[in-house]
Amino acid sequence: MRIDGISKAFGDHPVLHNISLSVPKGSIHGIIGKSGAGKTTLIRIAGLLEKPDSGSVWYEGIAAPVHLLRGRELLEARRKAGFVFQSFNLFASRSAAENVAFALEAAGWPRAKIRGRVAELLELVGLSDKADRPAMHLSGGEKQRVAIARALANHPAILFSDEATSALDPETTRSVLDLIRSLRQMLGLTVIMVTHQMEVVRRTCDTVSVIEDGNFVEEGLVAELFANPRSDAAKAFLKEDRND
Amino acid sequence: MTDALKLLIQPLGQTIVMILASTLLATMFGGALGILLFALSNDHFAGGRRGSLIAKHVADRVINMLRSFPYVILMVLVLPLSRLIVGTSLGTTASIVPLSIAAIPFLARIVESSLSEVDSGVIDAAISCAASKRRIVFAILIPEALPSLVSGLTLTMISLLGYSAMAGVIGGGGLGDLAIRYGYQRFRGDVMAVAVIAIIVLVELIQFAGTALANRIRSSR
Numbered sequence: 035m036r037i038d039g040i041s042k043a044f045g046d047h048p049v050l051h052n053i054s055l056s057v058p059k060g061s062i063h064g065i066i067g068k069s070g071a072g073k074t075t076l077i078r079i080a081g082l083l084e085k086p087d088s089g090s091v092w093y094e095g096i097a098a099p100v101h102l103l104r105g106r107e108l109l110e111a112r113r114k115a116g117f118v119f120q121s122f123n124l125f126a127s128r129s130a131a132e133n134v135a136f137a138l139e140a141a142g143w144p145r146a147k148i149r150g151r152v153a154e155l156l157e158l159v160g161l162s163d164k165a166d167r168p169a170m171h172l173s174g175g176e177k178q179r180v181a182i183a184r185a186l187a188n189h190p191a192i193l194f195s196d197e198a199t200s201a202l203d204p205e206t207t208r209s210v211l212d213l214i215r216s217l218r219q220m221l222g223l224t225v226i227m228v229t230h231q232m233e234v235v236r237r238t239c240d241t242v243s244v245i246e247d248g249n250f251v252e253e254g255l256v257a258e259l260f261a262n263p264r265s266d267a268a269k270a271f272l273k274e275d276r277n278d
Numbered sequence: 279m280t281d282a283l284k285l286l287i288q289p290l291g292q293t294i295v296m297i298l299a300s301t302l303l304a305t306m307f308g309g310a311l312g313i314l315l316f317a318l319s320n321d322h323f324a325g326g327r328r329g330s331l332i333a334k335h336v337a338d339r340v341i342n343m344l345r346s347f348p349y350v351i352l353m354v355l356v357l358p359l360s361r362l363i364v365g366t367s368l369g370t371t372a373s374i375v376p377l378s379i380a381a382i383p384f385l386a387r388i389v390e391s392s393l394s395e396v397d398s399g400v401i402d403a404a405i406s407c408a409a410s411k412r413r414i415v416f417a418i419l420i421p422e423a424l425p426s427l428v429s430g431l432t433l434t435m436i437s438l439l440g441y442s443a444m445a446g447v448i449g450g451g452g453l454g455d456l457a458i459r460y461g462y463q464r465f466r467g468d469v470m471a472v473a474v475i476a477i478i479v480l481v482e483l484i485q486f487a488g489t490a491l492a493n494r495i496r497s498s499r
Contacts, residue, residue, distance in 0.1 A: 081406065082406075083402055083405060083406060109408045109409075109410065110408075112405070112406060112407075112408035113408045115406070116406070117402070117403070117406035119399055119402065119403065121397075121399050123397070123399040123400050123402060123403035124400075124403070125400060125403070125404075125418055125421070125422060126400075126422060126499050127418075127421035127422050127424065127499065128421070136404070136407055136409070136417065136418070137407040137408070137409075139409075139413070139417065140404075140407050140408055140409035140410070140413055140417075141408060168498065168499050169499075170499050171499075181403070184403075184407065185406070187407075188408065
């Protein structure tokens, strides 16, 4: 996954300035920043939920810049990328299993195969016993697990996580982060996580970018950032983390 | 009183036919129009484009115009259309045409607003599942908005019941016509009472069924 020189403004309010990022296959990259720093806009552009004003987005195995794709090709590219959200965004009209099934229905899977794949996915996230629960009857952690299963349904290469654990309590946060790490191991996923919590980065990520006012102010290995933060923003996050 | 009840049978049937038929037509056309209105103003669908802005603007004007017509006037104005569509401009069948025309923009607005109320995060999730626009509308948005759509349809049916009371003007019959012609013009207080009570009972039944259905959908979630 690579983005090249992404800029984006809403009206005359610039949000991202010429941002580039390359994440190697199979690694977990964190993007940490305060609210309003542009991190959600960035991940939405990288995850094909929004279009950049300039710059390009590339996925491995697709020759063209994916942000320019349309129609069927755009849907194919989206299948390479799963997306999980802070507010889970499950479909209230569907059960846990039906939420996961939606991604398969959309990809044209035959009904008979959907059932088996959904069972497999729910097992992967540890929710086999809750398959028929209406989505809104699940706890926060369970909802996010269903959302992860739904995001992984079509064997994506990349998982985008936009503050996926911000609405969860500390214990559930840890279990969801551990799940993401183990899924990376098992499936060889590339993971891009946006967060405002240093704990998420420390626990989960290999590399990290610190974003402030639409610019990356620091990038590198997580261990390096913790040992020797250079930017003021990184120092502030580390200080906050120690105080927690 | 038995006489009054006997008089009730045919108009009651006419009212029910008018409401059911026009509700069905309004659901088909108003539903489609409502989806179109929603799509024209939602960024993931057709929103934000110049053509969409113009189309939405035109549709808004036409819908507002239709909705601001007093129903009695609308009914008379569409007489030629009724003759064209159902071959007659008189009677119960003919009155289904203006009723549907009044209900289509009403229901379209309700569908538009129900669909717009679906959390944009849910639409994002459906988009990231690589679903086509059509699938997002029919497999996600409509089911998500269903309780609100059912409430809106209930509201539409009750409005239609009110409008159908004026069907007598073009010989459409129905309960309103019975109340006016027998009850008011022939001084038959008992017929008037029976007709009005029948209308009240119909409103209550529609409201009860609609509320029960919407609640049932909500509680299964």
